[in-house]
Each structure stands twice: as C-alpha cells, then as structure tokens.
Amino acid sequence: MNYDVIVIGAGSMGMAAGYYLSKSGKKTLLLDSFNPPHNKGSHHGDTRIIRYAYGEGKEYVPFILKARELWYDLEKASGKQLFTQTGVLNVGNADSNFIQNIISSAKKYDLPLDVMDANKVQNRWANISLPNDFIGCFEPTSGVLKSEEIIKAYQALAEQNGATILTNSRVRDIYIQEDKVTIKTDEQTLHSDALVVSAGAWSGELISMLGLELPLTPVRKTFAWFDANEATYNHSRFPAFAFDTPKGIYYGFPSIDGSGLKVGRHDGGNPIHPDESPIGFGELAEDEGNLAQFMNQYIPDIWQLKYGKTCMYTHTPDDKFIIDLHPKHANVAIAAGFSGHGFKFSSAVGQALSNLIISGKNDVDISQFSIGRFKKSLFSKPTK
Known part of the structure; x- marks a missing residue:
C-alpha cells in the first residue's frame, strides 16, 4: 500500500499531525506500537496544564499562543469540551528564573497575570502555605487540557478525513x-x-x-491523586499549579469531576529504556514520599493517597523540543524530546509537522527546536 505520508507514533504529536495532514488532503497512515490513548507514553493520566506566561522562557510564547488558537479550533471541530479554565498559579522565589520568565513573558506579550506576595496568595487560597520570600503569579485564562480525550478527538477527525490508523504495529525498519x-x-x-x-x-x-543519533533520554515519572475536600479543591475554586521549590519542581490539578487533587514532580526521575517492564507507582520508596513532603510543606491539609501512576518523559540536554526536518531528507519530519512540558503545544506541533512536510516551513518560528543544535550527535551511521 502506498501513502502520501506515514506518521510513526500516534500519540500526542503524531495524532495531531495525522489530523492536519489528512485535513490538507494527504493520504495519511498513522502507525503505533500500542492502541492510543494508552499508558505507555507521555499522554496518559487524563489531564495536562496549559499556561501561556511561560516559565521555561518567553521564546515559547508565540508557539503556545498558536497552540491555544488550535485547541479552540479542535473543540469546535469535535464538538467536545477539551479545555477547562481553572487558572494556573505559578509559585516560587521571587528571584527564580522560572518566576522571572513568567513575569517578563507576560509583559512582553501583554498576557493577563496577577502577581501576589505570599500573604496575598494565602489570603486567596487559605489552604496554601508559602515562605515569605515566595510570590505567586496567577494566570486567570490558563487551565487544564483533557489529554486522552484530545487524542480521541484528533483520531476521530483524522479518520473522518480519510486517514488510516494501524494500532499494535511496531516498526522494525525504515529505508x-x-x-x-x-x-x-x-x-x-x-x-x-x-x-x-x-x-x-x-x-x-x-x-x-534514519542515520541520526540524537541525545534523547527517557525517564520514569510518577504522579498521584489524593482525597481532597471537594468544597475547597474542586476546579471552580482551586487552580492548577506549578511550584518551583528548593526541593524540586511540582505541578498539580484541582479536583475535576470528583477525581481528587492530582500532584506530580516535574524534575528528577530515573532513566529507563521504554521497553523495560515498568516499575509501578509505589514500588520505589520515593514515589509517595516525594509528593508527601511537598504537600506537607505547601498544601498542609490531611491527605490520603487514592492511587498513583507512572509515565515517561523524554529529555533533551537543554529540555527544548526537537521539531525539524531531517538534515539529509526533506521528506522526513521529526518531533521528539518534549522533556515533560510538551503536551500543551501538541496542537501546534502537529500543525508544524504537517506544514514541514507540505511546504518545508512553518508559520510560527520553530528554529529554536532545530536538530542542528546537536551537531556533535548527527550522522553516527549512514542512512539506509
């Protein structure tokens, strides 16, 4: 069978790419080793935060604003509610790079942001406890994406456009x-x-x-849900959040539809080969302990673990994404290394991959995500 484009990997980025390619009229095939959405990748766990005043650097903001536009388009096209506007509270020392990047990117792109000292944060959300030198940056227009529902929506629309999806089909070779x-x-x-x-x-x-060796490191990550007072922690009262603390970077979600408070640690994690038998949540002593120490200090209510899960991040050395054409093959586009903060961009990544295949360029500058920044790693062996 011959296709215009084959997409290997029908998860967050691939399913979006399949939608945009098929929408453009390309005869598209998506291949996945599993059956998306699934628990083997980086998209499972129901929810992902989307924030616009970006702590990882203001250079991401144009790309995330494009993603926001495309998320609204997806909701309209699918007829599904895929975004919940909870607001996002970003917390950290006033001098931290994360906080300063949020403030500077909000100013540069005129994004709504309420900057509060520790007392004002605690007055607004009495169940949060902060050191005096911490501040909060609240983004009222940010919120939560339904990650697994988004993949289902993209799949349904791609299939309506004529795309074919082959699941449980592992690629063994590429020529x-x-x-x-x-x-x-x-x-x-x-x-x-x-x-x-x-x-x-x-x-x-x-x-x-494809003849490239790129510095990609998969790591095991954990997150968990905890029983919470719905009157206090439901999504209409409590925001999604990201805390940059001396003991780690943590993120979390309010209780959505009675799910409980969801919390995870962003930094750290143990390198893993993706084909290894997964170590389940709780099999390592630090799984629950990492989360408990964070909550005991910053959200010190009485907590009872409901359940936890694991997923994988795939890191690059600089934690920036890879979105680019193959250096030797203009008909091959690559998206990888999303380093635990990529899902919120996946609508824009999917469109960018489609644009790269169709025209070789994208309407939003993605040069910061080029393969060329890893020149020492390229071409370790000839392309087949």
Missing part, C-alpha cells in the same frame, strides 16, 4: 531511497512519499534507523 520511504513492521511492508517520526520515548531508536 529512505531518494524521495521514497519504505517501512517494515512485523506484519507488512508499507510505502510513502514522506514520513513523520513522533514516537515519544521510542523516537531515539526510530531516528537511529
């Missing part, structure tokens, strides 16, 4: 010959004019088949 792509799975051989690789923690293995 590039001039302007043609050949992909072998366990079951069949597939052909296309162009290729998108967006396979999360498995991206490094697949990219190596």
